[in-house]
Amino acid sequence: MIDRRNPRIPTVDVDSQFLDRWSPRAFDPTPLTDDQLAALFEAARWAPSCYNDQPWLFLYAVTPEDRARFAKALVPANQVWAPHAPLLLFVLCRRRFRHNNQENRHARFDAGAAWMALALQARKLGLHAHAMAGFSRQKAYEILAVPPEDYDIMAAVAVGRRGDAQMLPEDVAAREQPSDRKPLSEVARQGQF
Amino acid sequence: MIDRRNPRIPTVDVDSQFLDRWSPRAFDPTPLTDDQLAALFEAARWAPSCYNDQPWLFLYAVTPEDRARFAKALVPANQVWAPHAPLLLFVLCRRRFRHNNQENRHARFDAGAAWMALALQARKLGLHAHAMAGFSRQKAYEILAVPPEDYDIMAAVAVGRRGDAQMLPEDVAAREQPSDRKPLSEVARQGQF
Numbered sequence: 001m002i003d004r005r006n007p008r009i010p011t012v013d014v015d016s017q018f019l020d021r022w023s024p025r026a027f028d029p030t031p032l033t034d035d036q037l038a039a040l041f042e043a044a045r046w047a048p049s050c051y052n053d054q055p056w057l058f059l060y061a062v063t064p065e066d067r068a069r070f071a072k073a074l075v076p077a078n079q080v081w082a083p084h085a086p087l088l089l090f091v092l093c094r095r096r097f098r099h100n101n102q103e104n105r106h107a108r109f110d111a112g113a114a115w116m117a118l119a120l121q122a123r124k125l126g127l128h129a130h131a132m133a134g135f136s137r138q139k140a141y142e143i144l145a146v147p148p149e150d151y152d153i154m155a156a157v158a159v160g161r162r163g164d165a166q167m168l169p170e171d172v173a174a175r176e177q178p179s180d181r182k183p184l185s186e187v188a189r190q191g192q193f
Numbered sequence: 194m195i196d197r198r199n200p201r202i203p204t205v206d207v208d209s210q211f212l213d214r215w216s217p218r219a220f221d222p223t224p225l226t227d228d229q230l231a232a233l234f235e236a237a238r239w240a241p242s243c244y245n246d247q248p249w250l251f252l253y254a255v256t257p258e259d260r261a262r263f264a265k266a267l268v269p270a271n272q273v274w275a276p277h278a279p280l281l282l283f284v285l286c287r288r289r290f291r292h293n294n295q296e297n298r299h300a301r302f303d304a305g306a307a308w309m310a311l312a313l314q315a316r317k318l319g320l321h322a323h324a325m326a327g328f329s330r331q332k333a334y335e336i337l338a339v340p341p342e343d344y345d346i347m348a349a350v351a352v353g354r355r356g357d358a359q360m361l362p363e364d365v366a367a368r369e370q371p372s373d374r375k376p377l378s379e380v381a382r383q384g385q386f
Binding site for chain 2: 008015021043045047048052054056058059062066091106108113115117120131143144145147151155179187188189192
């Protein structure tokens with residue numbers, strides 16, 4: 001499971017899945033099986049949420065036609081690589097709670113938790129998931145026929161097996177490795193801000 | 194690892210960690226070790242984020258004094274059980290990107306991903322993490338000395354080993370089991386909204 005090219009060094013002993021999850025751009029176009037596809041959403045389904053509202057919604061494309069249509073919402077830099085992935089999806093969250101129709105200020109936070117579950121389940125299946133903020137929200141709303149007053153489109157995601165980085169343009173291939181993080185000391189503080 | 198009292202039934206085969214993560218209210222007050230504490234934040238540290246901005250920040254309390262102080266921000270229903278947990282923390286996210294000081298509309302989403310990593314790492318350590326929206330934001334800003342213009346306080350979290358549900362008030366104890374979810378068919382849709 002561990003990618004020996006992964007340069008990440010943990011500060012303390014931690015489950016390897018967190019180091020092993022990263023966001024490649026070279027994807028192998030081999031289609032996912034129906035069970036793989038369902039398992040990704042199943043992992044997300046069990047995420048925690050405020051009032052158990054489960055505000056997340058995943059809109060996905062697996063056919064060549066749907067993937068090409070979804071890809072039109074991506075910025076050019078992502079159109080270079082993301083359409084090769086066998087699964088493209090958008091992560092949405094519902095703006096208001098179902099039980100009282102009040103604004104849900106936790107919707108994005110909860111959708112982020114569901115996205116993380118999906119990304120970790122992808123690794124359990126030998127896949128990678130790469131989330132993108134680089135897309136036109138206006139185009140995504142149009143292409144996906146999403147009512148903007150009800151749902152917020154938070155991220156686009158490409159999922160698949162890793163492909164050969166040589167398929168990428170040179171400048172993109174040069175970035176094809178796990179990114180580093182701020183030191184642990186900057187992530188948590190004791191007692192107060 | 195699997196809790197036999199867990200009534201959750203997956204729709205498809207999925208990694209058991211997602212079913213095994215839930216939010217109990219009965220916590221054992223035994224302190225966490227320093228390595229356990231660090232591992233929770235280490236897992237969160239490696240979460241993905243827009244521009245790798247890592248907008249999350251965890252403010253935590255482990256001493257009796259700090260835990261009592263943090264607990265004052267919780268709503269009464271959470272004050273009943275959460276202060277027994279050996280670790281209380283708040284999840285914050287930075288409102289603006291570090292690289293250009295522009296609004297980061299993905300900050301909550303990314304903080305949610307980091308929170309999910311922490312929650313899953315908790316289970317790997319034999320612990321549970323229970324996130325709460327039930328707290329006074331105003332009190333939390335004051336108690337934690339957080340600048341509201343820079344950081345959004347998204348959630349309070351109690352972490353520890355499970356305790357005996359008999360320590361809980363009867364009405365709280367009655368809810369002490371994993372919650373269910375919407376069907377998988379409502380989580381993901383193919384092609385468009």
